[in-house]
Amino acid sequence: MNLADRLGDVLAAVMSVDTEDDGSLTVRHDGTVASVRVVAIAEGLEMVSLTQMLAWDLPCDAELRRSVAALAHTATLGTITLAEQAGGIADVMLRYNFPAGGLDDRALQTLMLMVLDGGVAARRELV
Numbered sequence: 431m432n433l434a435d436r437l438g439d440v441l442a443a444v445m446s447v448d449t450e451d452d453g454s455l456t457v458r459h460d461g462t463v464a465s466v467r468v469v470a471i472a473e474g475l476e477m478v479s480l481t482q483m484l485a486w487d488l489p490c491d492a493e494l495r496r497s498v499a500a501l502a503h504t505a506t507l508g509t510i511t512l513a514e515q516a517g518g519i520a521d522v523m524l525r526y527n528f529p530a531g532g533l534d535d536r537a538l539q540t541l542m543l544m545v546l547d548g549g550v551a552a553r554r555e556l557v
Contacts, residue, residue, distance in 0.1 A: 433476050433530055434468040440539040441466075445546075460550045466542075468530070475529060480542075482524040482549040484510070485556045490520035494556075498522055501552045507545045510552055522556055524549040 431439075438455055441447045446458040454467040464482035471477050488494055495512065502510040508526035515521065526545050530538060 432468075433478075436535060437466065437468065437478065437530075437538060437542075440535045441542060444539065444543065457546070459546045462546070462549055462553055464546060464549070471529075474531065476531060477527050478530045478542075480508070480524075480526045480545060482508075482526075482546060484522040484524055484549055484553040486521040487515075487519050488522065488556070490514050490518050494520060497556060501555060505548060505552065507548050522552075524552065 434453055434455070438447055438449055441455065441457055448456045450456060452467075454465055457464045457466060459482075462482050462484060464480055466478065466480050469477045469479050490512075498510060498512040505524070508524040510522065510524050513521045513523065524545075528541070533541065
């Protein structure tokens, strides 16, 4: 079984997972939505790439910028970023990439839950 299929199976055991036409996964976890995909970097090296939306359409002001900067400073798994949009609003997301070779199903599930739970905790600080 390929890594993308394994990833879908281990995540589906603990959360809602949809497989998209391009092979990526959309997962819903505790009020957040994430896109997860497997990217082959080189032969024998596959990376899992996760982008988790933490909050969207927030008023973009100095307080939000400070909050996101503080969350980004304390994040242990992933990078939290602020994406400013037109009209004075912003979205906040967490990104995390890691090589998945050698991880068994339990380790893969545990790591994904740790990353997603970190995003959920950050979301609670924002909204």
